Amino acid sequence: DTGVSQDPRHKITKRGQNVTFRCDPISEHNRLYWYRQTLGQGPEFLTYFQNEAQLEKSRLLSDRFSAERPKGSFSTLEIQRTEQGDSAMYLCASSTTGTGDGYTFGSGTRLTVV
């Protein structure tokens, strides 16, 4: 197991375009999380899945954002009609059920909207 994988590492897009990011969690982890991080700040929670069910969404996740985790394996995060304010690092993490084992993060996807 190579840890949490995120693809792509970097994405530059024009304002108004749609983008999709992928996250592959550690295989035995049934929880998957998406966070967003802007420059100089700590990561902020966006949403999380337990298996295929999306159980919580932050108010940061506007209706332009959608996340899926079909079959409880990899997850995708799509941003529609991107805005310059969406420019950030998008981080994915996974964990086992409960909070006892901590979180493992991927390397992130850096989004730049021009």
Added chain:
Amino acid sequence: KQEVTQIPAALSVPEGENLVLNCSFTDSAIYNLQWFRQDPGKGLTSLLLIQSSQREQTSGRLNASLDKSSGRSTLYIAASQPGDSATYLCAVPSSASKIIFGSGTRLSIRP
């Protein structure tokens, strides 16, 4: 509502010094506390995870302590090296579903 604060926001020290990074949290009812390292433009690497029943954890030159009653944790780095330069983040669970991060301490070790 859980809030996490890290002080200082930035720290620059000469190589070889021992140093302490601070993390405080407002709700002491936590399951654990996790320290991460983040290099510029990169993801997060977990350094240490302290369970609520533990007082400290050690990994190499790193030692993290936890005082739940006072809502504080410290990360001690011994004999600092230029390769330790990075941003250090602490995080605590705010519920069963997510962790809350501080804004981090940006550490620079001068050769």
